[in-house]
Amino acid sequence: MRKRDVYAARRMALFFIGFFALLQCALGLSLILGQSPQAMQVYAALARPPFEKTANNKTPDRTDQALSSFVTASNNITQPTSVIAP
Amino acid sequence: MMSYYNTRHPGLTIYCILTCVSVIFLTYAPTQNWSLGFLGMAWGGFIFFRALSLLEVADYPEPLEGLNLSSKGSTQTLPTLATDLLSRMDGNRNMVRGLFALHSVHTRTILWFCIALVAFFYEIYTTLHFDPAETKFLTLAQNATLYFIIGATFWAGQTYAYSNNVSRFLSIFFLILLGVAFLPHVGLIDLSNFWHIPQGDNSSYILPILFGYSFLALLPAYAKGRRYAMNSIVGSIILLFIILCAVTLPQGTQSYALWIAAWGLFSIFWVRSERSTRKIYRLHLTG
Numbered sequence: 001m002r003k004r005d006v007y008a009a010r011r012m013a014l015f016f017i018g019f020f021a022l023l024q025c026a027l028g029l030s031l032i033l034g035q036s037p038q039a040m041q042v043y044a045a046l047a048r049p050p051f052e053k054t055a056n057n058k059t060p061d062r063t064d065q066a067l068s069s070f071v072t073a074s075n076n077i078t079q080p081t082s083v084i085a086p
Numbered sequence: 087m088m089s090y091y092n093t094r095h096p097g098l099t100i101y102c103i104l105t106c107v108s109v110i111f112l113t114y115a116p117t118q119n120w121s122l123g124f125l126g127m128a129w130g131g132f133i134f135f136r137a138l139s140l141l142e143v144a145d146y147p148e149p150l151e152g153l154n155l156s157s158k159g160s161t162q163t164l165p166t167l168a169t170d171l172l173s174r175m176d177g178n179r180n181m182v183r184g185l186f187a188l189h190s191v192h193t194r195t196i197l198w199f200c201i202a203l204v205a206f207f208y209e210i211y212t213t214l215h216f217d218p219a220e221t222k223f224l225t226l227a228q229n230a231t232l233y234f235i236i237g238a239t240f241w242a243g244q245t246y247a248y249s250n251n252v253s254r255f256l257s258i259f260f261l262i263l264l265g266v267a268f269l270p271h272v273g274l275i276d277l278s279n280f281w282h283i284p285q286g287d288n289s290s291y292i293l294p295i296l297f298g299y300s301f302l303a304l305l306p307a308y309a310k311g312r313r314y315a316m317n318s319i320v321g322s323i324i325l326l327f328i329i330l331c332a333v334t335l336p337q338g339t340q341s342y343a344l345w346i347a348a349w350g351l352f353s354i355f356w357v358r359s360e361r362s363t364r365k366i367y368r369l370h371l372t373g
Contacts, residue, residue, distance in 0.1 A: 028231060
């Protein structure tokens with residue numbers, strides 16, 4: 001191994017050490033923020049699986065759910081009463 | 087750009103303060119997430135800046151052609167030249183310190199960290215089963231922080247152990263810390279645990295693997311000469327002490343304080359079993 005390569009390997013090792021140190025800073029920050037309820041909500045939202053399994057082990061179709069809730073909501077809209085006399 | 091090696095740096099003082107605070111906190115104060123987080127951030131910042139400072143001397147020294155060897159400043163009068171030479175010699179001395187500190191990125195040390203990293207990820211794989219939940223994440227962050235502090239003490243100790251004076255000071259300092267960390271365990275040593283090494287999800291793979299690797303890595307030093315062999319023997323004795331503590335003492339955050347002090351003490355003999363710290367004077371021109 002040439003001397004120049006040894007120096008390059010040392011620099012690479014130092015870069016990795018610095019990277020892990022920054023990563024540790026982020027972990028430390030997350031430990032501090034982990035005490036607050038808002039941060040716990042964020043963790044819970046991140047950790048939640050994107051599709052919950054139903055009782056019959058089928059993934060619910062989110063598109064249908066969204067459509068049906070939209071239709072239900074639009075049916076419930078009451079016509080606004082006009083304040084201007086015809 | 088202001089050079090790190092022009093002045094005496096407070097790195098060793100910060101390192102001692104951080105180690106002292108970590109050991110005392112983990113030994114005597116109840117573990118809180120926020121305080122552990124502050125410790126982790128402080129250690130992360132310290133290691134980042136230590137690595138940054140070593141990057142300054144990690145460049146390959148270019149050949150002397152093309153460099154301006156004349157004295158700084160336009161005047162070539164005798165007092166200016168003498169002052170400039172003295173300044174360069176001072177910078178050179180600090181630079182050599184940095185070059186000695188680069189022994190901490192020796193191949194066997196890098197391999198030590200790679201093994202620790204692989205063992206840590208394997209431990210995550212076996213214990214967490216990739217089941218994300220907020221409590222699991224906080225447990226993971228706690229464990230990672232504690233292991234990082236141990237690794238940081240081990241690595242940063244090597245970067246300062248190049249000097250005879252500093253290594254002597256660090257030996258005494260870590261022996262005192264070891265005593266402080268060991269005090270709460272005095273009545274808790276259970277030799278019956280010696281033959282019943284705990285197995286299962288709670289047992290850590292990292293420390294036993296690192297003990298084994300460190301023992302193996304110290305072996306070549308026995309053939310290198312009397313001074314290296316002496317350092318290896320002392321290092322092996324410290325490792326045996328750590329293993330004895332790991333097997334006979336109950337696990338908990340107090341044991342992590344013991345590991346921090348013990349690995350810090352071991353780091354001095356680890357680096358000195360590989361490379362001598364005799365003084366070599368070279369001229370490093372910084373342009």
